[in-house]
Amino acid sequence: MSSVNRKMQRRQITLTTDELPKRWYNILPDLPEPLPPPKDPETGESRLKALPEILLAECLKQEFSTDRWIDIPDELLSIYQQAGRPRPLFRALNLEKRLGTPAKMYYKSEFYSPTGSHKVNTALAQAFYAREQGFARLTTETGAGQWGTALAYAASLANLKCTVYWVRAVHDWKNDRRGFMQLFGAEVYASPSNLTEVGRKLYEKDRNHPGSLGIAISEGIEDAKKDKNAIYCLGSVLNHVLMHQTIIGLETQAQFEKIGEYPDLVISCLGGGSNFGGFALPFMGDVLTKGKKVKFIAAQSQAAPNLQGEYKYDFADHGELTPLLKMYTLGHQTSLPPIKGDGLRYHGCSPIISLLRDKGYIDTVAYPQDEKQVFAHARTFIQAEGFLPAPESAYSIACAIDEALKCKQTGEEKVIAFNISGHGFMDIPGYREVLGLK
Ligand SMILES: *Cc1c(COP(=O)(O)O)cnc(C)c1O
Secondary structure, rough: OOOOOOOOOOEEEEHHHHOOOEEEEEEEEHHHOOOOOOOOOOOOOOHHHHHHHOHHHHHHHHHHOOOOOOOOHHHHHHHHHHHHHHHOEEEEEEHHHHOOOOOEEEEEHHHHHOOOOOOHHHHHHHHHHHHHOOOOOOEEOOOOEEEEEHHHHHHHHHEEEEEEEHHHHHOOOOOOHHHHHHOOOOEEEEEEEOOOHHHHHHHOOOOOOOOOHHHHHHHHHHHHOOOEEEEEEOOOOOOHHHHHHHHHHHHHHHHHHHOOOOOOOEEEOOOHHHHHHHHHHHHHHHHHHHHHOOOOEEEEEEEHHHOOOOEEEEEEOOOOOOOEEEEEOOOOOOOOOOOOOOOOOEEOOOOOHHHHOOOOOEEEEEEEOOOOOHHHHHHHHHHHOOOOOOOHHHHHHHHHHHHHHHHHOOOOOOOEEEEEEEEEEOOHHHHEEEHOOO
16 A cells, blocks of 8 residues: 555654754753852851762853753763653643543653653763763662662663662662662662761661651762762752753754644643753743743642742751752751652752742642542543653643643643653552552
């Protein structure tokens, strides 16, 4: 049969490897006003002076750079390909039909990540720079486990060692994910551990101490500070992390360009802001510099609705080791109830996203803590499209579906772009529990 006259509906928009973006987008010079810099608290040691000990030199440089475009090193571009980039943009035709919406829905497939989340985009960059700078080992903390897995993977590809301090309350039951990190050769410790001063004090008092992200961060930093061959890595919140993640949005822009469309709505879930920022900031650049009109929505949990907090200077960690950052925060020592989308459970939002939120460029929605509504929407997506999203990504999907249903009522044919930050193959127990699957 001749294929000349066959018309196929487009469901997947791909880029060739040659079309992989060669630069990251740095939004700092395009922000409506300068980003308030990090600062020191009034008492105690200078956290700012300690920054060069904590962060990779190249990342620190990127953190404050005002260059709009930062070249992605050639070798890293090649590693991005190895990680499956560029990733397709899908048209959710089945989902649209099921919802009966006139909206056109498109989703970006970060679920194709080797470890299951978008976090590999910055993990690979940080491991690359660490190796360039002669480090032999990376240290970090992890909460839900996605970041620890991403860094373990990136370290492994770069031939570096990796030590992960994992909040004990999660470490002790996510055996498969721990095994995944160990397969990459990482050393994984429940935190608080007896390997650091910070950890030991707590561990000796209570060997079953549940730990917290703040404690685990302190352990990762202390470990790296004591070993000149080791460097600490952070997976969200900071400017350079969001910038590494702009590879997601830059690809998506090129994909929309290919089909002659442009999104009216850009949606993603938000914990610290890295996948939302990575997806949305290139489009935000169009709004700020080209007069484009786009509505941005950050989907959150009522367990940690940090964008509804206060816009003020606060610490990024529980233990107050970091400088103060100007951000939307719920308070750095506020305890937040656990949820299945645990990657969204963080007290503060990245300074860049916070500034844009303060200036009215970003809307937010927070879904109920029991996650029933979110997971029910995710199930609709799974049944229509077949991909299994991470619990965090389910928030992005829920928000996109809600917006598509609004279009159904108004009859508007909006173009909705949403990001699916990861897959949920290690999170079936969470789905089973929330949806009551027998
Ligand atoms: C960590 C994580 C998030 C939340 O973190 P951000 O920095 O806000 O992106 C969202 N989705 C997945 C899959 C994650 O692993």
